[in-house]
Amino acid sequence: MNRKLPLIITFLVGIIVIVSEFIPHYPFGLISSELENWFLIISGFAIILGQLSLFKVNILKIKYKKPNWPYSVITLASFIIMVGVGILWGTQDNSGLAGNGQHIVAVMGSKPFDYLFHNVYQHLQATMFSLLAFFIASAAYRAFIARTFESNLLLISAILVMLGNTSLGSFLTSWMPQTLNFLHLPKLAEFIMKYPTTAGQRAIMIGAGLGIIGSSLRIILGIERSYLGGK
Amino acid sequence: MARKTIDRRWIFLLIFVGVALPLIFVIGLPLETTENVRMVYDLVEETPSGSTVLISFDFDPASRPELYPMALALVDHCFQKDIKMIFTALWPMGVQMAEDVIDVLQEKYPEKEYGKDYVNVGFKAGGIVTVQAMAKNFRTVYPTDMNGTPISEHPILRGVKNFDNLAFLFSLSAGSPGIKEWVQIGHDAYGRPTSGGVTGVSAPSILPYVNEQQQLTGLLAGLKSAAEYEYLLENPGLGTSGMDAQSMAHLIIIIFIIIANINYWRAKKAEKGGK
Amino acid sequence: MVQFFNVLGIWIGALLTFAIFSFLYKDNPFYKTAEQIFVGLSAGYWFVYTIFFILIPNMYEPLSTNITSNWIKLIPAILGVMMLLRLIPNLEWVSRFPIALVIGTTSGVFFLRYLKSDVINQLTATIMNPFLGNTTVNTIGQILLIVGTFTGVVYFYFSKKHEGVFGATAKVGIYFLMISFGAAFGYTAMARISLLIGRLQFLFGDWLGIIEP
Numbered sequence: 001m002n003r004k005l006p007l008i009i010t011f012l013v014g015i016i017v018i019v020s021e022f023i024p025h026y027p028f029g030l031i032s033s034e035l036e037n038w039f040l041i042i043s044g045f046a047i048i049l050g051q052l053s054l055f056k057v058n059i060l061k062i063k064y065k066k067p068n069w070p071y072s073v074i075t076l077a078s079f080i081i082m083v084g085v086g087i088l089w090g091t092q093d094n095s096g097l098a099g100n101g102q103h104i105v106a107v108m109g110s111k112p113f114d115y116l117f118h119n120v121y122q123h124l125q126a127t128m129f130s131l132l133a134f135f136i137a138s139a140a141y142r143a144f145i146a147r148t149f150e151s152n153l154l155l156i157s158a159i160l161v162m163l164g165n166t167s168l169g170s171f172l173t174s175w176m177p178q179t180l181n182f183l184h185l186p187k188l189a190e191f192i193m194k195y196p197t198t199a200g201q202r203a204i205m206i207g208a209g210l211g212i213i214g215s216s217l218r219i220i221l222g223i224e225r226s227y228l229g230g231k
Numbered sequence: 232m233a234r235k236t237i238d239r240r241w242i243f244l245l246i247f248v249g250v251a252l253p254l255i256f257v258i259g260l261p262l263e264t265t266e267n268v269r270m271v272y273d274l275v276e277e278t279p280s281g282s283t284v285l286i287s288f289d290f291d292p293a294s295r296p297e298l299y300p301m302a303l304a305l306v307d308h309c310f311q312k313d314i315k316m317i318f319t320a321l322w323p324m325g326v327q328m329a330e331d332v333i334d335v336l337q338e339k340y341p342e343k344e345y346g347k348d349y350v351n352v353g354f355k356a357g358g359i360v361t362v363q364a365m366a367k368n369f370r371t372v373y374p375t376d377m378n379g380t381p382i383s384e385h386p387i388l389r390g391v392k393n394f395d396n397l398a399f400l401f402s403l404s405a406g407s408p409g410i411k412e413w414v415q416i417g418h419d420a421y422g423r424p425t426s427g428g429v430t431g432v433s434a435p436s437i438l439p440y441v442n443e444q445q446q447l448t449g450l451l452a453g454l455k456s457a458a459e460y461e462y463l464l465e466n467p468g469l470g471t472s473g474m475d476a477q478s479m480a481h482l483i484i485i486i487f488i489i490i491a492n493i494n495y496w497r498a499k500k501a502e503k504g505g506k
Numbered sequence: 507m508v509q510f511f512n513v514l515g516i517w518i519g520a521l522l523t524f525a526i527f528s529f530l531y532k533d534n535p536f537y538k539t540a541e542q543i544f545v546g547l548s549a550g551y552w553f554v555y556t557i558f559f560i561l562i563p564n565m566y567e568p569l570s571t572n573i574t575s576n577w578i579k580l581i582p583a584i585l586g587v588m589m590l591l592r593l594i595p596n597l598e599w600v601s602r603f604p605i606a607l608v609i610g611t612t613s614g615v616f617f618l619r620y621l622k623s624d625v626i627n628q629l630t631a632t633i634m635n636p637f638l639g640n641t642t643v644n645t646i647g648q649i650l651l652i653v654g655t656f657t658g659v660v661y662f663y664f665s666k667k668h669e670g671v672f673g674a675t676a677k678v679g680i681y682f683l684m685i686s687f688g689a690a691f692g693y694t695a696m697a698r699i700s701l702l703i704g705r706l707q708f709l710f711g712d713w714l715g716i717i718e719p
Contacts, residue, residue, distance in 0.1 A: 002599045006606035013607055017614025036357075036364035037371050037564075038582035039611050042604050043356040044560035045586030051553040052593055054545075071542045078546025079553075086554030092330065093378035094558050109508040113554065116547060117327055119515030120522060122292040124544040126705060127526035129293040133480070133702035134530055136695050137246045138239040141487040144691075145495045150684045155492075157688030158695075159485055165455045165696050167260030168478035174261065182643045186263050192689055193438060194266075195647035196654055200686025202439040202628050203658020203679065209624030216617040219609060227609050228602050243530050250702050254710055254717055296704025297697060323555035354559040360615050375563045415619040419627060431697030435690040442631035446623065453693060454700040472718075473703040480699040 007222045014220035055079065085112035157192055164189020242487060249483045253475035260475055267441060268459040270449025271426050274399060275305070280313040282398035283391060287413060288318060288325030290405035294430045295328065298403045300457035300470035301428040302332045305401065308464055310340045310348075314398070315387050318351040319373075321362070321408040326354050326377060328403075346376075346385040353377030358408035362416045366394045394421045399448070402427040410437055414446050424448050428456065520713040523705060632656075654682035 013035060020032035058072040066072075089101030091113045101111050108115050146152045163169040169185035176184050182191065218224035278284065286306070290298045309316050318329040329351050336343075343349060352373045355361050365372040369391050375381055382388040390396055400417040402425075404410035410427040418425040425446070429437050431453035440446040451460060454477060457470030525540040565583055568576035585604040592601035632655045636648035660672065661679030668676045710717045 002602065006602040009603060009606040010610035010613070013610030014614040014617075017611055018617060021618050033364065033367055033371075034578065035607070035611050036360050036367075038585065039360045039608060040355060040357045040364065040372065040560065041565050041579070041582035042586050042589060042608055043358075043361070044556045044565070045589045045604075046608070047356055047552055047556045048561075049590055049592060051549045052590070054549050056593060068538075071538055074539055074542040075546040075549075078543045079550045080546075082547045082550025083553050086550065087557075091554060091558060092326075095379075107507050108511045114327070115511070115515065117324075117551065119518050120543065121547045121551065122295070122327075123519035123522050123708070124526065124540055125292040125548070126295060126701065126708075127523045128541070128544060130296075130698075130701040130705045131526065131529060133250075133698040134243040134246055136698045137480075137484050137487060138242045140484050140691075140695065141237070141239075141242060141491045144488045144491065146492055147495075150680060153681055153684040154688040154691070155488070157685040158691045159488065161689045161692030162481045162485060162695055165453070165692065166478035166481050167262050167458075167474045168482060170261045170263050186265070189692075190265050191643065191647060192685065193435070195650045196682055196685040197435055197689040198438050198441075199651045199654025200658055200682040200684075201435050201690075202632065202651075202655045203662065203683070204686075205436070205439050205624050206628050206655070206659055207662035209620045209628070212616055212620045213625070216613040216620075219613045220617070227605060229598075240531065246699075246702070250699065251706055251710070254703070254706055293701070296707070297700045323552055323559070326555070326559070354555055356556065356560055359619060360611055363615060372564075374567065377559065379563065415623040419623045420619065431693040431695075431700065434693050435686060439628060439631070440623075442628075443634060444627050444631050446627060446631075453696050454703070455696065469707070473700065473707070476703050476706070477696065477699055480702070481695065484695055 003225075003228055006228055007225065011220055011222060014216070018220075051079070082113065082116060085116065089113065157197075160185065161189045161192055164192075245483055246480060249479045250476045253479045254472070257472070258475045260478055262458055262462050262471070262474060264459045264463060265456070267450045267452070268456050268463070270441075271305075271428075271451055272308070272449075272460060272463045274424060274426055274448045275308045275312060275314070278312065278314055278398045281315070283315040283317060283387060283396065284309065284398050285317045285319065285394075285400050286329075287400070287402045287404075287409075288320040288329045289322050289402050289409035290328060290430075291322055291324035292328075294405035296469075296473070297430050297454050297457070298405060298428055299328060299331070300454065300468055300473075301451050301460065302328065302403050303335060303468060304457060304460040304464055304466070304470070305403075305428070305451075306332050306336055307339070307466065308460075310336060310343060311464075315347075316349040317387065317391070317397075318349065320354045321356075321358060321412070322405070323354045325403075326351065346380075347387055350382075350385050350387050351377045352382065352388075359412040359415060362408075362412045363420070366416050366421045369393055369396075394423045397423060399424040399426060401425070404428070404433065404437075405430050406433060409433075410440075410447075414440050418446050426450070428452075516712050520709060523709060628655075650682075653678070658682050 016028060016031050017035065020028035023029075055076065058076050061069050061072040062076070086096065088096045088098040089104060089111050090096035091111060093100075105111060110118070144155055144158065146155050163172065164185040164187075169189065173183065173185045181187060215224065219227070286302075288302065306316065318333075320326045320329065333349065333351070353376065355365075355372055357364075361372060370382065373382055376385060394400070394417060400413050400423050402410040402413040404427055410429055413425050413427065417423045426448045427437075428451035434450070434452035437447070437450060441450050451457065454470055454473050458474050461468045461470050522540050522543075525536040528534055529537040565579055568579050569583065585607060588600045589604040591597040632652055634648065634652075636645055636652060639645040639648050657675050657679035659679070661676040661683065666672060707717070
């Protein structure tokens with residue numbers, strides 16, 4: 001029953017959602033709309049579950065003194081501080097349990113939650129991802145070697161797109177006559193993106209789309225059950 | 232095959248210097264606009280004044296350098312055209328990104344009123360299913376705005392019951408959930424004009440939606456598009472100021488690729504000669 | 507005082523930026539500390555926003571103000587609590603019911619939307635007369651678009667061995683995919699560099715004040 005009932009729920013819900021697309025009248029349309037509203041609330045709980053799970057994992061790491069456990073203390077402290085100030089004084093114009101925090105805003109310029117977001121979180125995340133600029137340059141040096149015809153295509157396309165997507169590209173071929181306008185680097189990059197790249201990406205999109213449709217059907221019909229966990 | 236290798240930290244240093252110098256010493260290289268950016272610009276231009284549009288901030292600080300300049304330019308353009316805007320976010324950090332844009336533009340347009348000319352309805356989870364729910368009934372998904380005020384109290388939202396009441400949908404998207412969901416529901420299921428701005432990383436995979444079916448009406452892709460939009464608005468900003476640095480960094484990467492290939496071919500030649 | 511906190515915020519931001527950049531030299535405790543602060547704050551942010559923007563307006567408010575007309579919201583509320591029981595090993599099975607509902611809804615929506623947007627509409631956008639283009643370049647482009655899409659899809663068909671005419675067609679598909687991956691790399695490089703530009707604009711503008719922020 002623990003496994004069969006969820007499979008029946010999945011089947012019924014999936015079928016109702018699909019049927020309501022073709023028969024949007026009572027009762028299918030109403031049930032489908034209600035399911036979508038429930039989905040939003042359950043998604044909210046799923047997010048909370050994720051955060052609590054992170055909390056639990058780090059507590060266990062500290063409890064059993066696993067390698068690098070002191071860093072888990074930092075994770076937990078940051079989490080507790082962010083949640084604490086958020087719940088106490090709220091965010092933006094939302095009030096928290098301790099009110100709207102106007103006296104703190106008068107001192108800090110913004111609520112502690114928003115202050116932490118703008119001055120700590122934002123910089124950390126932005127810098128973390130900006131590291132990739134360095135790694136992609138290094139990867140290009142190591143991996144972009146013209147060994148075969150296919151890798152030549154990859155290389156030429158990458159270079160033309162990189163040049164065409166900057167003002168340098170415009171500058172380099174700005175001397176070209178109007179008759180050769182299609183060879184102007186920004187135009188060439190636009191052509192590559194609009195036609196061969198779109199063709200390749202569209203093939204991937206159609207392939208992936210068919211894959212998702214197949215997987216959805218397998219889940220609705222109960223053939224794919226791995227999402228239920230266990231054996 | 233033995234190839235000459237460089238300590239990658241030298242590459243890191245060169246990239247750093249290559250990006251830093253043009254930011255300090257501006258060169259001012261020329262800029263050209265592309266068709267996809269012009270399509271977005273025309274979409275806003277052709278939207279009648281007083282119409283209401285929905286702009287979704289589906290990104291976080293990780294993609295801010297690319298999408299924030301686009302957001303600034305787009306919202307500025309909508310304010311100029313007297314278009315009313317509903318801001319939402321499928322990513323929680325998107326709410327703060329929208330607030331940052333509003334904070335900057337409030338100084339430029341002090342006459343624009345919250346609740347009348349624009350409103351921020353905040354973050355909603357659930358991706359595509361939630362977008363579908365708001366397409367059918369906007370009020371069940373958004374009973375209040377981001378500050379907890381019932382949406383019936385805002386004049387801008389009084390006539391908005393579903394997507395039929397919106398002139399167009401626009402997603403500033405850094406991944407999933409994002410522009411794909413807005414295309415699939417907004418345009419393909421409910422027939423609303425949909426457009427967006429995406430990061431360079433996701434641009435190629437979203438481009439097939441810019442087609443004869445007009446699943447997407449134009450697309451802003453990466454910082455260059457933001458610069459192009461600023462150019463069309465005749466209002467250079469963050470996008471334009473980053474273009475010289477972008478050019479220089481690309482040039483450095485290309486030079487490194489060329490050096491790597493020369494090394495490869497030399498090593499290959501030496502190997503052949505040794506046999 | 508507000509001014510002090512503004513300046514302090516910029517300095518904290520700059521120091522944390524350097525802590526993360528220090529990873530470029532090698533992994534170190536400053537980087538690891540900054541990384542864990544990021545993880546903790548991120549989780550906290552999601553937690554607070556979910557409560558303020560979803561659970562309060564969409565669940566708590568309707569139930570607390572008028573439960574008789576909103577009683578139906580009790581169902582997702584109970585299902586949500588059942589989802590949280592996943593954290594308790596003995597009661598983990600209870601979470602299968604809300605998961606089943608979520609997966610069922612998502613599968614139904616995905617089935618419909620991907621079929622229309624990513625398959626039917628893409629095929630419709632590809633099946634066109636390439637000679638309607640107003641310039642030679644456009645016509646060539648449209649032909650490339652049709653050939654590239656068709657051969658690319660053929661490449662992804664793995665139920666038949668890639669040999670003979672079928673293999674040759676798939677090979678052409680690979681060429682288009684390679685051009686596409688090259689362009690994707692170009693765009694990725696552009697995106698990553700933009701992120702670095704954003705960081706340096708902060709350091710040189712907001713922090714050092716040598717460029718206009």
